[in-house]
Every structure is written in structure tokens, then in C-alpha cells.
Amino acid sequence: xxxxxxxxxxxxxxxxxxxxxxxxxxxxxxxxxxxxxxxxxxxxxxxxxxxxxxxxxxxxxxxxxxxxxxxxxxxxxxxxxxxxxxxxxxxxxxxxxxxxxxxxxxxxxxxxxxxxxxxxxxxxxxxxxxxxxxxxxxxxxxxxxxxxxxxxxxxxxxxxxxxxxxxxxxxxxxxxxxxxxxxxxxxxxxxxxxxxxxxxxxxxxxxxxxxxxxxxxxxxxxxxxxxxxxxxxxxxxxxxxxxxxxxxxxxxxxxxxxxxxxxxxxxxxxxxxxxxxxxxxxxxxxxxxxxxxxxxxxxxxxxxxxxxxxxxxxxxxxxxxxxxxxxxxxxxxxxxxxxx
Numbered sequence: 001x002x003x004x005x006x007x008x009x010x011x012x013x014x015x016x017x018x019x020x021x022x023x024x025x026x027x028x029x030x031x032x033x034x035x036x037x038x039x040x041x042x043x044x045x046x047x048x049x050x051x052x053x054x055x056x057x058x059x060x061x062x063x064x065x066x067x068x069x070x071x072x073x074x075x076x077x078x079x080x081x082x083x084x085x086x087x088x089x090x091x092x093x094x095x096x097x098x099x100x101x102x103x104x105x106x107x108x109x110x111x112x113x114x115x116x117x118x119x120x121x122x123x124x125x126x127x128x129x130x131x132x133x134x135x136x137x138x139x140x141x142x143x144x145x146x147x148x149x150x151x152x153x154x155x156x157x158x159x160x161x162x163x164x165x166x167x168x169x170x171x172x173x174x175x176x177x178x179x180x181x182x183x184x185x186x187x188x189x190x191x192x193x194x195x196x197x198x199x200x201x202x203x204x205x206x207x208x209x210x211x212x213x214x215x216x217x218x219x220x221x222x223x224x225x226x227x228x229x230x231x232x233x234x235x236x237x238x239x240x241x242x243x244x245x246x247x248x249x250x251x252x253x254x255x256x257x258x259x260x261x262x263x264x265x266x267x268x269x270x271x272x273x274x275x276x277x278x279x280x281x282x283x284x285x286x287x288x289x290x291x292x293x294x295x296x297x298x299x300x301x302x303x304x305x306x307x308x309x310x311x312x313x314x315x316x317x318x319x320x321x322x323x324x325x326x327x328x329x330x331x332x333x334x335x336x337x338x339x340x
Contacts (some may be wrong), residue, residue, distance in 0.1 A: 012129050016052040020335060021237070023076075050067040099266070116153050120215045176264055266334020
């Protein structure tokens, strides 16, 4: 494929930033389309209006709108050789995918929570987010759009699980995550070693907002994890890196810093993913479980049940020796509960 890839998104979308960083690192030509003017005329519409939206050829050769970052990354791995972001070792690739999903599906709870639960963050979001679509409008129009965005997002916090019951759990987990990543970065340049994996880009996407835009988590991040703040700034453009196969992280044994991160994932993400899947299977209208000994309630989230299905399918497709290695890494972390 030689033509540049067309997509549109927004700076306030963590998944847009995740994917732009992947494209830059992999040196894949792309065109980021403006959301105003004629750039989007004649292009197909996505089934669900999510950001970013990529415009890629279907199996039939027709252009289609695609929005899910993880399958897009895997497609790019197939279509573009070199500078891959998925480890070549199947066991490490699975671990990388698990951490990526934690970033996409758990850290995003912190991102939405902080942005729409605190007055300063709401004020900044309402003022800036509408301008990323179109700022060449009257002040009152921009203000009204900001009001509409903030009211809509605040009303939808239940979708990601942010509410008065879960807020303290989300904030405590974000602070622990920062301390764990800060510790890892003392001895490694990336989660996956001396080159980035999909997990690095997934975490980076959320931190573009948590560490670099929203006032409350920005202050938290600086206080707990200055290395993380620096790392997430560097992740924006890694096009000048020259990765080598030997740069993937050594796994015999798995570094203690990754083992610690897996324990945090098992402590938070795992019980919610399992309870969500069970609620959907039971036809329940509410997800109820405990996270770190505290109550967790939210509305069922069908997409996250699909994410769990995909992870289980990946686990089941591993070669026997790789699956045994993964199971040994996950044993006792709480993450093993996902695959029983």
C-alpha cells in the first residue's frame, strides 16, 4: 500500500492521539482530515461515530469507515512491513495486548472521570473541545457548543462507570498506576522494553488527556510521576527511532515492574470486566461487583464484553508453550481469572 491513509479525529480524543503516534512511529503516510470544510464530503460514514475514523479499503475494494483502534493496529501490522508494534514472541505479544486493553478500557475511565467530575476540568473541556471541531464561529456559538458537549458527557459518565460510588476507586487506581509506571520507567524506556508496543501507545493515548490536558489529573501526574509526564511527551512522535528485534523486553524472568503492573490490572480491570460480561449474559440492567474491597456499580457495557471475548480468543489461539508461559506470568496476579 503506497497511498497515504486518510482519517479524522480530534486532539481531545485519546484514541486519535494513540493512532497518530502509531502511524508516526511506523512511518506510515497519512492524511489527518479537517472536520470542517469539504474534506469529508463523499466519504463513507462509520456505523458508530467514534474517533478516530479511518477510511480503508474493504475486502471488496470499496472504501469503508473503520473506528476500532486495536483491530486497525493489527491490520496495519499485516499491511505495512517493518517497525512493528506487536512483539514477535507470541507470549509477549499477548501480554502487550492485555495491557493495551487495560489502557483502552480501564484507564479511559479515569480520563472521562477527571474531565467531567471536577469544575476546573469541566470548564476547560467546555471551552476548548468545541474549538477542535471549528473555532471560526461567534463566541456565543462556541460557548453554546461547549455547554452542549459538557452536559452530554456528564450525563453519560455512567457509561464508563464514573459515579459517586466509583469515583474514589477510579482515582486511587490511577494514582497507583502512575506510581507503577514511574517505577518501570526507572529501568526501561517503554513498557515493552527499549521499543514501544501496542500497550505503550494505548497508555500514551489516555495520558495525552490525563497528563497533558485536564487540570486535575495533570497535577496528580506531575506530583506522583514526573518520568511518566516526560515519557508521554516523547511518545507523541517516535519516527526517528531505529528499533531492533533485540529491543523487546527480556522475559526470563519477567521484570518485577511488569509483574507489579499485572497485579494492579488484576485488582481493578479484571473484576469489572468479568462482572460486566456476567451482567450482560444475565440480562441485568446494572453491573455490581467489588474493586479493591469497595463497591463498584455501572451500566452494562456491551463493547467491553467483546473485548473480553477477543482476549480469550487470543489466549486460546496461543501455541501451547506460549500459553503456558502466559499462564505462568499471570498466575496469582488476578489476571488469570479472565481465562479460567
